[in-house]
Amino acid sequence: MERPTWAPEDVNVERPSVARVYDYYLGGSHNFAVDREFAEQVMQAMPDAPAAAQENRAFLRRAVRYLCGLGIRQFIDLGSGIPTVGNVHEVAQSTDPTAEVVYVDIDPVAYAHSRAILANNPHATVIRADLRQPAGVLADPKLREHIDFDQPVGLLLVAVLHFVPDSDRPADIVAGYSGAIAPGSHLVVSHMGAEGLDSSQDQALGLYKRSSTPIVPRTADELSSLFGDLTLVEPGVVRLSEWRPESPDEPAARENPALAAVARRD
């Protein structure tokens, strides 16, 4: 019998969800009171939280465009979140309307909403799965309808790997994906950094730590080691805003310790 990579459980709107909290940071209203309360708590500790989310989202957009520029026309967005403004399929399909995008998220609400949004988009879909099980994700028939594994793929792990503790062997998870994709594929990662945290950021991380989805910040070296035998593209592992800013008047780098990197499978 086929086993889903997620267990049917209650959709709990009494507990904050990472996906909905994140939506709130981005100015969305796809969230409930619990989510907003949690977000406000974080923002009290770290008023920059929404700005950091925006920066992350801006990096996502730049990275997807960069990949489009390399000719990549199919994307797997792992931990895609609740669709908000500037979703991967919007960015990619603005370059090529037939670009294929598969969203993957474990959050039932993110999944349901993404499905509603994508109902009429023949080139994008969403599956509900745990990204910590690469084999299960990659074997998903819906995913395989959209992704041609003989062609390069843009694999996105944006603001999500830091939810995977070391005990879940993140490097093995990344290798599970990178081993399955064609040469020329790229992996896009953004990740909470562990260096240069100020006290407000520490405090915010503390809040997450007590939630059901703690954040594991990692240093640049730790992050690099997760890429295995992939080759980092310029400028390597850097702060979010330093990753290929699109124009000189891009908002100046804030004190955001989050890291970004893109790597290629040769």
Add this chain to the structure above:
Amino acid sequence: MPDVTSQVRARQESGSAGPDGEVATVPAAQPEPAVRAAPGPTPERLARAWARAIAGTSFVSMTPAELRSYLTGLAARLLSAATADTFEASVGFEVGVALVKAHFTQPASLDHTLRVLTEQLSDVGECTRAPALQSALAAGYAHALRERTLAEQEEIRAAAMLARSEAEAARWASEARFQAVFAGAVIGIAIADIEGKIVDVNQTTCDMLGYTVDEFRQLTVDEFIHPEDAPGIWDAYRALTRGEREHFRLEKPYYRKDGQIVWTDLAVSLIRDQDGQPRYVVTMVEDITERHHLQTRLRHQALHDPLTQLPNRTLFFERLGQILDDADDDARVGVCYLDVDGFKMINDTLGHDMGDYLLLAVARQLHSSISGPGQLVARTGGDEFVVLVERSAGPDQLVEIAEAALAAVRAPVQLGGHEITVSASVGVVERAAHTTSATELMKAADTTLHWAKRDGKNRWALFDADRHAREVTKFELSAGLPAALERGEFLVEYQPLVRLEDETVMGVEALVRWRHPKLGLLGPDRFIELSEETGLIVPLGQWVLGEACRQAAAWRQQYPDIDLVTSVNLAVRQVQDPSIVAEVSAILEQTGLDPGSLQLELTESAVMGTSGRPLETLHALARLGVKIAIDDFGTGYSNLAYLRSLPVHSLKLAGSFVAGLRPPDCPDPVDKEIVATLIKLAHTLHLTVTAEGVETREQAARLRTLGCDTAQGWHYAMPGPPEHVLALLESSVCQPSPAI
């Protein structure tokens, strides 16, 4: 404002879109006809200031350039509204809506926008228009934001509903699947809580054990304990309910409600709650009664003898191994190993059917008289049976059982119209369980059975460690003989023969010794019999003969004046060997020894009753000139008349007669009489007489008085190396008078 539209168009062409791909069409759909050239801000300038003000206030998915370009379109519309001939405040409303559409959803975005417009529009157009546009923009923004918020809330609510109902559907489906599995499974499934109360069972379980579901629910797991449950299963069960293990499998019998026994194969698993605490125990029950019976039958067949139905060798050893493994420190075990005497002959003469029938009768007798708790009677081979006494009370109990077994076997059997009686031999071994192994025990039993047979059958023998040890040593010695001969471990010692008349040394007897690497110097009594059994006596005797002759020749050469007879023993087998004559003559030739200096000692049995070839051999040897003596005379059956016709020169009296003359005061009168008679007889036949085992002066004196010719014994000298003899010879050369 041609540059505005061209910018807008450029954005459309580049495919760069707003958040939902629609935004770009807002300014394009309502192109402004013309913009009056006026002092004050151009759309570009206004857009630049505006972008600066609101960048970063909200998250929009646009690059700074895209943002400027987007705002330039909106700025153009505002500027033209401010200066148009007819004022339409609704443009402000639309721009407010467009801001929200671009996802400027944070209140700060509106705030900053209004501030920029206040600055930038103050000098543009009629003074009332700017505030009107601003308030319309605020209204439009508020309206759109409210709409957007409500829409998103609705979306997320719908998504949550959808997700929830999907989760429920999935759960329902899995529950339904489980229900279907539970109800329709061909194996029984039973669920009990941690206290052992049965919570639910499926129909198959009910059919299997004969209870209804409701009856089951009145029962607890403990009520299914069965006397034949494998040891430890209930411990395993309790460990499971404590959460110490997740599952286990076992075979277990159950009583059905109607009392019948059902054998099952169980898989027992623990179900935990969300916090990991043990909650339920689920048991999958498969009815394996058929298989179990089959297995039992097959096992019975594998472990029993098909003819007698007694336990077979395998079962016997299984049981014995088990007993030895489980034995306490002071536990003892015993076996009686029984073999029917002469069974082969019965089989051969009466036929196999009768043989089998006899075995069956013996088996029945043994079974009925001996089998019982703690006493297993097994048939371990053709006519071999074993009684295993699991908890022996000591050798006496075993002997009692052995006697009972012998009596059981002796009971007359009706066989094809005849009543026949057979007997058996029994080897009995009894020991402390922890000192032995199954193999050792059975080896000992086999040895002991052999003793019983050798001792005459129809009896038991009890294992005797000393006897066994002796046999083992004997065996080892016997096995080591050939190699010892090869390695030159034998040597010859010489014991003087003394003429009683003048007490001078007239000869020596050559006696073989074995210098055993481990046991030291061994006398002939330890190995001659063995070498006779194995036949090694022939080469060994020949070696001794050669050695003694060489030595005799050497003495002769050294002391040509002394007449010394060298006496060498010849075994029966040597005499029977037809080449003996040739060999003796070859040795004499090789050593140059005068045949008259060699005396061959034969035992009475080798000489008496000889006929045919051995007799010829004896004559041939005598013809060589060699002297012949009869050793140990008086111990065997002696046909004195026959003695007369034999080519014999001398008799050696057995030590037992001579011993009778030893007591200092009064010698045994009978022995004395016999010795006297024998000496007389010998002299009548012109034979000389030698007395062996002379240990005291009185003995020597008495023998001399009786007329005995020669004596040999400790009184004169112990056997010793050739050098000792040399010393004696030397002294007799210097002092020809009696020296010893």
